[in-house]
Amino acid sequence: MGIEQNVQTVKDFFAAMGDSDRERLLALTADDIEWIIPGKDWPLAGTHRGHGGLADLLQRASEDMETTTMEFHEYVAQGDRVLVVGFAEGKIKATNKAWKDDWVFAITIRDGKVTNIREYVDTQALAQASKEDAGHRS
Numbered sequence: 001m002g003i004e005q006n007v008q009t010v011k012d013f014f015a016a017m018g019d020s021d022r023e024r025l026l027a028l029t030a031d032d033i034e035w036i037i038p039g040k041d042w043p044l045a046g047t048h049r050g051h052g053g054l055a056d057l058l059q060r061a062s063e064d065m066e067t068t069t070m071e072f073h074e075y076v077a078q079g080d081r082v083l084v085v086g087f088a089e090g091k092i093k094a095t096n097k098a099w100k101d102d103w104v105f106a107i108t109i110r111d112g113k114v115t116n117i118r119e120y121v122d123t124q125a126l127a128q129a130s131k132e133d134a135g136h137r138s
Helices: 003-018 022-027 050-064 123-130
Strands: 029-037 046-049 065-078 081-092 097-110 113-120
Touching (some): 003 065, 022 050, 029 050, 050 065
Parallel strands (some): 029 113
Antiparallel strands (some): 081 097
């Protein structure tokens, strides 16, 4: 696969996520996909593996977070890697706290499928938005 095809695969992947098109999403990902989200103190952090891990991650994300803005600013590609630079904002449902996040996704493509995603996100902003205020529980 060429660089342009890899970028298109990534664009198609995010479009499928945005459309909640699970069938298309799975068709665009390798069976052994690995999605790494760094950080702690917020529910989505960790390493998510395989189609089952991907489905669990997306389910948890839809239950825990509301994303109101998702912007894709730039795609930088070389070989089998595509870096996507963007911005997102929304709120954590449990705390009703807003978050803003400038992010980079480093994505590896193999044989036309997404095989690895590593997010570089503002983990502190997300952890702070996930934290209950002292003495208050929603």
